[in-house]
Amino acid sequence: MTDDRVQTEYARLREAAIGVLDAMPEVEGPPERVDAALRNLRSALAGGTSAPLDTARETPDPFEYSLAAKRYAGRRAEPITLPQRAADLRRRLDGDRGPQVRPSDGPSSDVVITELRAMIVAGLLEELAARISPGAAFGPGRDGEALARLAEDLAKELLSQTFVGE
Structure with missing residues (x-):
């Protein structure tokens, strides 16, 4: 390899490593920038080309x-973080009545399923909980923990x- 090519x-x-380092302090910022910086570093190390750091991911x-x-603000769908989704669902469940408790204003709307189901x-x-808990499937991230507990x-x-x- 020539000296010019090495340089x-x-x-x-x-530049790719600096991009990663510059993006990392923005923990509260959009993760897309960190993801793009990490992809660029990986690409640079593999000999590929880098994409602009401000590229947003569609998914x-x-x-x-x-x-x-998703949470809708007008006509725009906004993603919901896993901890927020868990909190929303937990709040809804906390307001629910117990199974086989009939509402005073009419018939029960319980759904009956077999034991096997x-x-x-x-x-x-349980499989979902294992997959969204920190570990082999989900990685070291802790964002899925509240949803896993639910x-x-x-x-x-x-x-x-x-x-x-029983």
């Missing part, structure tokens, strides 16, 4: 945002109503 590669790597980061729900749904909730709580509630929970 050019070094300059590219240095929200699944390690930080809910993929199944309850156990399968609980198993799926899924685990719902799984326990469902299982407690089956022969498994």
